[in-house]
Amino acid sequence: MEAITWVLVHRGKHVQLVMGPAGSGKSTYCRTMMAHCENIKRKVHLVNLDPAAEYFEYEPSIDIRDLITLEDVMEELDFGPNGGLIYCMEFLLNNIDWLEEELGDYDDDYLIFDCPGQIELYTHFPIMRDICGTLQKWNFAVCGVYILDSQFVEDTSKYFAGVMTATAAMINLEIPHINVLSKMDLLLKKAKQEDLAQYFDPDPLLLTEDVNRKTRPKFHSLNRAVAHLIDDYSMVSFIPLDVTDEDSIDYVMSSADNAIQYGEDVEPKEPQEFDVEATE
Ligand SMILES: Nc1nc2c(ncn2[C@@H]2O[C@H](COP(=O)(O)OP(=O)(O)OP(=O)(O)O)[C@@H](O)[C@H]2O)c(=O)[nH]1
Numbered sequence: 717m718e719a720i721t722w723v724l725v726h727r728g729k730h731v732q733l734v735m736g737p738a739g740s741g742k743s744t745y746c747r748t749m750m751a752h753c754e755n756i757k758r759k760v761h762l763v764n765l766d767p768a769a770e771y772f773e774y775e776p777s778i779d780i781r782d783l784i785t786l787e788d789v790m791e792e793l794d795f796g797p798n799g800g801l802i803y804c805m806e807f808l809l810n811n812i813d814w815l816e817e818e819l820g821d822y823d824d825d826y827l828i829f830d831c832p833g834q835i836e837l838y839t840h841f842p843i844m845r846d847i848c849g850t851l852q853k854w855n856f857a858v859c860g861v862y863i864l865d866s867q868f869v870e871d872t873s874k875y876f877a878g879v880m881t882a883t884a885a886m887i888n889l890e891i892p893h894i895n896v897l898s899k900m901d902l903l904l905k906k907a908k909q910e911d912l913a914q915y916f917d918p919d920p921l922l923l924t925e926d927v928n929r930k931t932r933p934k935f936h937s938l939n940r941a942v943a944h945l946i947d948d949y950s951m952v953s954f955i956p957l958d959v960t961d962e963d964s965i966d967y968v969m970s971s972a973d974n975a976i977q978y979g980e981d982v983e984p985k986e987p988q989e990f991d992v993e994a995t996e
């Protein structure tokens with residue numbers, strides 16, 4: 717007797733571009749998602765775009781350090797770390813054929829890009845924007861995953877600064893975007909979940925009251941204006957990520973998937989015929 721089994725495959729090319737300030741937890745996020753996908757048997761590849769990266773638990777499938785490293789640029793061209801990083805990223809843009817060739821093998825695949833931590837790359841330099849535009853031109857659906865350290869929510873004025881940079885990145889890159897609050901395991905040890913809720917989905921009134929208590933009256937109307945700006949951009953909400961909690965990891969992954977409609981392009985592949993009797 718023969719039975720037919722349909723194998724589902726995801727059509728299209730998908731990218732998560734993991735960005736955020738230095739030390740916010742980008743590489744840890746990438747490692748966590750790689751491990752999660754390994755557990756659920758989902759095929760993903762790590763792409764390293766950080767020319768200063770040193771160590772990876774999961775070997776990147778594509779690595780900018782094969783093209784250029786920050787160490788070489790600093791040594792040979794006498795650049796400092798920040799200027800050197802910008803030089804490396806511009807070098808990547810000028811040699812984008814290298815990336816195209818490397819990506820050529822990953823048709824119908826899901827790629828997680830670990831990016832450098834220099835915030836200016838996302839907020840006002842055109843480099844990341846050009847990289848995003850190029851990936852989209854090559855038919856990749858790109859989701860920006862902006863990682864903000866959860867220590868930012870311990871203080872409303874720090875939170876304002878974090879939200880402003882996340883917003884600047886979102887506006888500059890113009891790609892589907894999610895914001896993730898990292899290191900929740902550390903924060904949850906100190907604060908109650910109820911106290912944090914206001915930051916995940918901010919209420920301008922509560923934020924204004926809180927920050928006004930800590931600032932001089934001459935700043936109160938500015939505080940109110942910033943809180944309203946945050947509220948107006950209702951897409952500035954944060955998804956908490958606790959890397960010690962599998963449900964939390966799964967929720968963040970689904971949110972990124974939704975942003976780029978991963979899973980809506982599933983197509984049945986060639987039916988495979990199995991000889992049932994032979995397996996009995
Ligand atoms: N407890 C805890 N520590 C974390 C978490 N995420 C990151 N860290 C720690 O924070 C530090 C920075 O984490 P990375 O993942 O290297 O951050 P990054 O954003 O890749 O840093 P750069 O690439 O240098 O910009 C490391 O010491 C991590 O161990 C987390 O979810 N929980």
Ligand SMILES: [Mg+2]
Pocket residue numbers: 742743744766769830831
């Ligand atoms: Mg890193």
